Amino acid sequence: MRWCRFQRDGNTGFGIIDDADTVTVIAGSPFGNYAVTGETHALGDVKLLAPVVPPTFYAAGVNYREHVTYAASLRGEEPVFPREPHVGYRAVNALVAHDDPIVIPRDASEQVQYEGELVAVIGRKCRDVPEDEALDYVFGYTIGNDVSERAWQKSDRTLWRAKNSDTFKPMGPWIVTDLDPDDLHVTITLNHRVVGEYDVRTAIFGVARYISAMSRYMTLVPGDVLWMGTDGATENMKDGDVVAVEISDIGTLRNPVRREAGADGG
Amino acid sequence: MRWCRFQRDGNTGFGIIDDADTVTVIAGSPFGNYAVTGETHALGDVKLLAPVVPPTFYAAGVNYREHVTYAASLRGEEPVFPREPHVGYRAVNALVAHDDPIVIPRDASEQVQYEGELVAVIGRKCRDVPEDEALDYVFGYTIGNDVSERAWQKSDRTLWRAKNSDTFKPMGPWIVTDLDPDDLHVTITLNHRVVGEYDVRTAIFGVARYISAMSRYMTLVPGDVLWMGTDGATENMKDGDVVAVEISDIGTLRNPVRREAGADGG
Incomplete structure (x- = not known):
């Protein structure tokens, strides 16, 4: 459905x-x-519209090996793979829908990049659920683009504007129920050129493992979303570009990119 | 009011x-x-109940000099004072009201500590507001206790369970309008013994500066909350304790402390 x-x-x-x-x-x-x-x-x-406004907006952040390696290389560091599914947060102010523009702030650098990823949407309240029951609490799946300004991601103490500037969290186009999250393939295109693709099942930790671990400490409620992270290196987006994230059996989340008027990034 | x-x-x-x-x-x-x-x-x-469930739950995090020094000492580091008001996030699952118990997870360490702080509640949608108009967008002020598990705060990649375990964010008892945030005094007691006090105006960045800086990138909406950070060192809380945060002209947020059954922390 x-x-x-x-x-x-x-x-x-x-x-x-x-x-x-x-x-x-x-x-x-x-x-x-x-x-x-x-x-x-x-x-x-x-x-x-974004298919749900979550009470709490969770994000796995670093959950695929190639992307962890890429992110570490940006910082000039060796990759450290997570040993436990520790979850991060994003903010609802940044949500936009399919077809809405991603607006790059005028003082952002050129390094504004896409991260195409699977999003699990919680359907039932849960606390302390074992891994083998965790998917029973998922309502369905949608697509997210975890847009990130890499210079701010390095310089700032938190991910506030690097990840949560208005329009930096496209989500949609809709939610599909009754899917197996380990049987999905993600394809990211920039101006119709494939710039990344991966199988969701290659994640370091899957949806069930995340939900089980999170629910040990936190009550998840209907409408909460869990963004599962992306794989691979990512490229810059600029004014006039079109970025799309396609996930098999879900659909395509496509957004035009604009730079805020008065721009002089760099 | x-x-x-x-x-x-x-x-x-x-x-x-x-x-x-x-x-x-x-x-x-x-x-x-x-x-x-x-x-x-x-x-x-x-x-x-918690006086509002925020669409986005912002937290200043490190915003008072003594507390920054204390937090650095826990990590064995020199204090680094923030040069810009970069905001962090907390999660609504963790909210509880005045009088509700703070429940320490059974596998938490003994280092579960209070952080008593002022909370500004947004009343009007705002984007890109100058500092001298920012307080016009505040609905009122309440009190928060940013309960923190210090061992997890050191070991985990994010602040998920360190700061956002269920019941770790008491907020209340109510919201008071028409206050000057720079004219408020915070007193924290543990079992009726004063364990910390400070004037809100000694913050590194005040409410107006934070709102102005945040609104450069993010649209703030009615009901959003901004927790302003705490000052000073903090102490452990244990099963049976009562912690209270009093702010002049607002009131007192008081919560009993329990440890989850089956506890063997340490």
């Missing part, structure tokens, strides 16, 4: 998208109580 | 508390549209 969140005529709501790309509007939320209404729209007639 | 969020008879809502400690229930939210109702309760007859 495909779930979207959308805006139409000034109203915001959730909907179910069928194979003919018809959106059936629901009353309520898939993360609470809901009822299917008789109202439908063509997918092309609604403005897609 | 004093604003609270509360639960009564299974219902959750916001209310205004008068000088006689009577809660007038409002319909809606002070962070959106609301109307005052005719329903009132004695403050003692409602269960206070």
Whole structure:
């Protein structure tokens, strides 16, 4: 099943998208109580929004070997692979939807880069769940682009503007349920050129391991999202580019890139 | 004006508390549209909740000189004072209210410590605001206790369980409007013994400077909270303790401390 969140005529709501790309509007939320209404729209007639605004926005951060090696090389360091699934955070102010522009702040460097990744969306409240039951608490999966300003990532004490500037967290286009996260393939393109691809199952820690470890200390609730990290090296994006993250059986999250007016980055 | 969020008879809502400690229930939210109702309760007859669940939960982290020196000494390092107000994040799963227990995970060390601090609550959407207008966007102020497990804070890649284990973020008891944040005094007690006190105006960066700097990159929205950091050294808390953070003109946030059953920390 495909779930979207959308805006139409000034109203915001959730909907179910069928194979003919018809959106059936629901009353309520898939993360609470809901009822299917008789109202439908063509997918092309609604403005897609980020498919959920998470109560807490978790991110694995460093979870694929090639990317850990790449990130360490940027810092002139040897790679250190995580021994435990320690989770980080991102911020909802930065969320934008499929098709929305990624806006590079005017004082950012040229090193603003994509990170295409799988996103698991929590569907049921959970605390202290074993790994072999953890996927039962997942509502479905969507796609995230963990846009990162590499100069700020090196210079700043936290990841605030490096990872969480407005528009730096495209998520969407929709959530797909009933998938096996270990059977998904990620392809990232920049201006239609493939710049990265990997299999989700090559992650250092999978979705089930993360959820189990996190839930030992933290209650996960419906709508929480867990961004699973990316693999490989990444390239700079500039004004006028189009970046897309495709995940098999989910779809494609595509965003144009703009630089804020008055730019003189470098 | 004093604003609270509360639960009564299974219902959750916001209310205004008068000088006689009577809660007038409002319909809606002070962070959106609301109307005052005719329903009132004695403050003692409602269960206070964390006064807001923030869309994004910001934390200054290191913002007072003595505390930066203390934190560095724990790591065996020289203190490095921040040159810019770079903000960090906390997570809503960890929020609890005044009077709710802080529960120490059973595998935590003995080094679970309080950090009493001022919390600014955003009232109006803002982006790119100058420092001299920034306080116009604050709804009011409350109190936070940034409970921290120091062994995990040293060992883990992120602050996930060190700072964001369930119950590690007491906030409350209410929000007070129309205060000057530079005219507030913080007193922290552990079992009624004063273990720390400081003036908010001695912060490295004040509320206005933080909001102005953050809003350069990020849109702040009503209900977002900014925890301003603590000063001084901190002590361990153990099962049976009571920790309280008092801020002049706001009130007292008090929480009992428990250790999770099956504990063998150390």
